[in-house]
Amino acid sequence: MSNRSLSSVVKLSILSVVLAFTSNVYADPVKAAFVYIGPTGDHGWTFAHDQGAKYVKEMMGDDVIITTVESVEENSDSERVITSLARKNDIIFTTSFGYMNPTIKVAKRYPNVKFEHATGYMLEDNVSVYSARFYEGRHVIGKIAGRMTKNNVIGYIASFPIPEVIRGINSAYLAAKSVNPDIEMKIVWVYSWYDPGKEADAANALIAQGADILMQHTDSTAPMTVAEEKGVYAFGQASDMREWGKNAQLTGIIDDWGPYYLERVQAVKDGTWTSTDVFHGVDSGMVKFAPMNKSMPKDVRNEASRAIIDLSMGKIHPFTGPINKQDGSPWLAEGETPPNYPDLLTMDFYVEGIEAKYPN
Amino acid sequence: MNESLFINIVIGISIASVPLIFAAIGELLVERSGVLNLGVEGMMIVGALLGFVVMSHTQNSYLAVLAAMVGGMAIASIFAFLTQFLLTNQVATGLALTLFGLGFAAFAGRGYTEETIQLITAVPIPYLSDIPYLGPLLFSFNPLVYLAFFMVYLVWWFLFKTKQGLILRAIGDNHDAAHAIGHNVVRYRVMAILFGGAMAGIGGAFLSLVQVPIWGEGMTAGRGWIALGLVVFASWQPFRIIFGAILFGGITILQIHAQGLNINVSAQYLSMLPYLATIVILVSLRMRLKNKTNRTVPNCLGRIFHSTT
Numbered sequence: 202m203s204n205r206s207l208s209s210v211v212k213l214s215i216l217s218v219v220l221a222f223t224s225n226v227y228a229d230p231v232k233a234a235f236v237y238i239g240p241t242g243d244h245g246w247t248f249a250h251d252q253g254a255k256y257v258k259e260m261m262g263d264d265v266i267i268t269t270v271e272s273v274e275e276n277s278d279s280e281r282v283i284t285s286l287a288r289k290n291d292i293i294f295t296t297s298f299g300y301m302n303p304t305i306k307v308a309k310r311y312p313n314v315k316f317e318h319a320t321g322y323m324l325e326d327n328v329s330v331y332s333a334r335f336y337e338g339r340h341v342i343g344k345i346a347g348r349m350t351k352n353n354v355i356g357y358i359a360s361f362p363i364p365e366v367i368r369g370i371n372s373a374y375l376a377a378k379s380v381n382p383d384i385e386m387k388i389v390w391v392y393s394w395y396d397p398g399k400e401a402d403a404a405n406a407l408i409a410q411g412a413d414i415l416m417q418h419t420d421s422t423a424p425m426t427v428a429e430e431k432g433v434y435a436f437g438q439a440s441d442m443r444e445w446g447k448n449a450q451l452t453g454i455i456d457d458w459g460p461y462y463l464e465r466v467q468a469v470k471d472g473t474w475t476s477t478d479v480f481h482g483v484d485s486g487m488v489k490f491a492p493m494n495k496s497m498p499k500d501v502r503n504e505a506s507r508a509i510i511d512l513s514m515g516k517i518h519p520f521t522g523p524i525n526k527q528d529g530s531p532w533l534a535e536g537e538t539p540p541n542y543p544d545l546l547t548m549d550f551y552v553e554g555i556e557a558k559y560p561n
Numbered sequence: 562m563n564e565s566l567f568i569n570i571v572i573g574i575s576i577a578s579v580p581l582i583f584a585a586i587g588e589l590l591v592e593r594s595g596v597l598n599l600g601v602e603g604m605m606i607v608g609a610l611l612g613f614v615v616m617s618h619t620q621n622s623y624l625a626v627l628a629a630m631v632g633g634m635a636i637a638s639i640f641a642f643l644t645q646f647l648l649t650n651q652v653a654t655g656l657a658l659t660l661f662g663l664g665f666a667a668f669a670g671r672g673y674t675e676e677t678i679q680l681i682t683a684v685p686i687p688y689l690s691d692i693p694y695l696g697p698l699l700f701s702f703n704p705l706v707y708l709a710f711f712m713v714y715l716v717w718w719f720l721f722k723t724k725q726g727l728i729l730r731a732i733g734d735n736h737d738a739a740h741a742i743g744h745n746v747v748r749y750r751v752m753a754i755l756f757g758g759a760m761a762g763i764g765g766a767f768l769s770l771v772q773v774p775i776w777g778e779g780m781t782a783g784r785g786w787i788a789l790g791l792v793v794f795a796s797w798q799p800f801r802i803i804f805g806a807i808l809f810g811g812i813t814i815l816q817i818h819a820q821g822l823n824i825n826v827s828a829q830y831l832s833m834l835p836y837l838a839t840i841v842i843l844v845s846l847r848m849r850l851k852n853k854t855n856r857t858v859p860n861c862l863g864r865i866f867h868s869t870t
Contacts, residue, residue: 240667240778242674272779356821387821390828396782398580399813401773402573406817409569421780423773426677430774445677445775558825 231470233257233462234268234286236279238297238420239395241271245420245439246394249456250296250319252440256459257466265466275299280306287311292469294462295319297394298363304328315474317465320365322546326476331461332365334482336372336545337512338454339416340519341490341505342436343376345451346414347384348501349434350377356407357388358400358417358424362560364548366418371552372519373416378554380504387412388557397423408433414451425449434494441491452505453491461487480541483512520545525553568697570818572683575706576772578803578810580605580764580781582709584788585795585802586716587760592792593720594753595733595861599655600640601761602785603662606778608633608762610666613769613776614673622681625770626705626763633762634755636662641754645747648865659785667778678774681705703771705763710803712760717799729753733859736866746866761785787835794839796846796857809835 235254239247251269258267268290273282279295280303286293287307292315295304301321308316308328316328324330346355355377359366370388377384387410389403400419404427407415415435417424425442428435428449435446437453461479468474481487490509493502511517522533527550532539539545551559584601591598611632616625640658643649685701692700720726729749732739736746764784769776787809794809795801816831846858 240674242671242778244674389817389820391817392828392832393782395777395779397773397775397777397780398577398768398782398784399817402577402814403817405569405573405576406814407821409566409573410818410821412821421773421777422775423777426774430680444675556823557820558823560828 230264230266231261231292231466232266232268232290233466233469234270234290234293236273236282236286236293236295236297236300237269237271238275238299239272241269243395243420244422244442244445246456247271247296247420249439250294250458253458253462254294257462260463261466261470264470273300277303279303283307284310287314290314292317292466292474294465298361298365315465315469320363322364322542324476324478329465329477329479331477331479331481332546333456333458333487334480335365335454335456335488336368336519337482338488338490339369339373340376340512340517341508342416342452342454343373344380344508345497345501345505346373346416346434346436347377347379347381348504349451349497350381350384350414352411352413353381353383353385354411354413355384355386356404356410356412356415357386358403358407358415358419359388359390360394360419361392362390362549364546367548367551368545369416369418370555371548374555375524375552376508376519386555386557388555390560391419393419395420397421400424401427404428405431437491443491448494448496450491450494451497452493455489455491457487457489478541480545483509484515527551527553527555527559529553564694566818570814571698572702573814573818574807574811575702576810577813578806579703579706579709579771580767580784581788581791581806581809582713582802583764583767584761584785585791585806586709586713586799587757587764588788589792589795589797589799589802590716590720590729590760591753591757592862593733593797593859594729594750595736595859595864595866596644596750596754597651597655597863598637598640598658598754598757599652599789600636600658600662600785601757601788602781602783603659604633604636604758604761605662605765605768605781605785605788606666607636607662608765609769609780610670610673610765610776611762612766613676613678614670616678616770617673617676620679622770625681626766629762629766629770630759631762633758633760633765635758636665637754637758637761640758641751644865645751645754648867651863651865663779670776670778673776674778676776678770680774681770705767705771708763713799713803720799725749730859733861736861736864740866740868746868750866761788764788790836790839793846794835794842796842797859798857805835808838 237247241251273279294317296319298320304318320332321330374386391399400423404424408431413433417438422445425446429446434451435449439456518538522537523535524533526532608629612625612629615628643654644651683703689700690696740746791805794805816828819826
């Protein structure tokens with residue numbers, strides 16, 4: 202190779218480095234990270250968040266670099282993961298209630314990084330909280346369950362006794378009770394978000410005890426497969442689980458985080474991000490529904506659709522007084538609806554009528 | 562409590578215990594040969610994945626179970642090679658095997674999280690299952706449930722009724738002496754490790770082929786570790802594995818049923834029980850060891866064997 206061509210190669214490479222550098226400066230993609238509690242293949246909670254992350258990537262393209270970390274346990278491990286992400290990212294979404302304290306701790310050490318914590322209630326200047334009013338979805342499936350059950354027993358597979366899960370149980374129970382006064386709700390806590398074996402055990406146990414409709418607040422499709430096998434009904438959780446319960450799934454509550462994630466990441470890019478407290482429901486499209494099963498009678502489908510419309514227009518609230526707590530003490534007076542904080546966001550009691558003992 | 566609920570609880574307990582029986586009986590043989598393989602969880606999850614994958618492609622349950630065994634053995638063979646030929650530390654290698662297995666299965670199983678298969682269902686034995694009460698309780702289980710109990714018997718028979726079993730136990734108790742009188746320590750141990758892998762593989766496949774017709778990463782959810790505890794709980798005696806597995810699995814099922822029936826028990830305390838029992842048994846074993854009456858813990862457990870000749 203002659204000297205001349207060598208120097209041109211050097212010049213070219215210098216040029217390309219300079220170009221790459223300047224183009225980087227101008228493009229300046231936002232770095233967004235997501236921390237997940239389960240595997241993205243759970244087809245439940247984590248799957249739905251990951252769909253949201255993918256939506257952001259699809260809409261923003263090269264303007265965003267997305268990092269995701271799956272199956273992060275809610276212990277000191279999560280603090281380590283969030284810390285290492287905070288060193289390299291502009292905005293971090295921590296998508297489980299149990300990440301609340303680690304998120305706040307790391308946020309204090311990295312004041313320039315924006316944090317978004319799902320389903321919690323602790324705010325900082327650089328920490329937003331966001332959640333969806335899934336209890337609105339539970340209201341709809343509660344009504345359907347109340348109409349569709351023959352044994353008047355609903356089985357509820359619950360994960361951990363945190364406000365988010367308690368809201369769902371109370372809302373579903375009140376809605377079912379409103380259309381079927383004889384309803385009984387059996388609640389089993391499996392103390393895990395994701396353990397297909399144990400979720401299936403719980404589903405089998407509830408069916409053996411007479412439940413002919415299952416609701417779940419755990420993340421795997423296992424309860425749906427059990428319902429399909431045993432010929433009872435169930436509701437999809439966080440995403441459409443029709444694939445696992447062609448006959449069993451009556452409808453499902455679908456979490457649609459995509460638009461919210463896009464809005465927040467875009468805000469970081471535009472420099473307009475501020476700490477907010479978002480609690481959207483059916484009205485904003487954050488809570489959606491899977492198609493209703495054709496086996497449902499028309500009047501039940503109509504009633505459910507009506508409830509969805511009323512919720513989206515803000516005409517009804519799943520928690521409308523008079524409602525007493527389980528011990529009989531009054532919670533909401535006639536016509537009263539609860540404020541987000543503290544009532545909804547820190548809910549730690551069953552409503553009157555639920556027979557199960559509140560877990561401690 | 563009505564009859565059908567009782568039978569349902571029994572079936573539930575059997576389903577929760579069987580994966581533990583498979584994994585623990587395999588590990589028991591491995592430990593009897595003087596090798597500690599902490600990779601049970603990793604071998605189980607690979608078995609769960611391979612069983613599921615083969616089932617979804619072939620719809621043949623025999624092939625699926627076979628594939629799960631082969632999968633467990635394949636990953637166990639890595640452990641055998643590292644610990645028996647390269648003489649690596651067994652504890653570290655076993656832990657690595659678990660981490661590797663979980664990661665590998667999660668990666669290789671990516672495309673299967675959306676699939677669903679036909680479960681291997683229970684086959685009531687003709688005539689016998691029609692006997693009132695006893696029929697549903699004893700003769701209407703899944704074929705793999707009977708296989709689990711049979712394997713326990715087989716391992717007991719092998720260990721205590723055959724010459725090879727005696728040699729294997731001798732190797733586990735004193736590998737130098739066994740080597741000195743001409744037994745091939747490494748060959749016995751490799752065979753034991755492979756058997757342990759095959760059993761863990763079926764144990765894992767039981768979850769994805771019998772319990773739920775789905776594949777999900779990490780779906781063994783710590784059952785491999787419970788199986789390891791179970792071997793200690795059973796103090797290396799095969800038949801005690803059955804008792805322990807029913808206790809460990811039974812507590813899970815009973816506390817779920819108790820919740821549904823509004824019986825006031827603390828789930829946390831109940832979940833602690835098996836582990837508490839394991840600790841108590843460990844302590845009592847240690848005390849017996851002091852009195853020189855212990856005959857159960859394989860003396861060479863976890864120790865590296867290196868023939869100097």
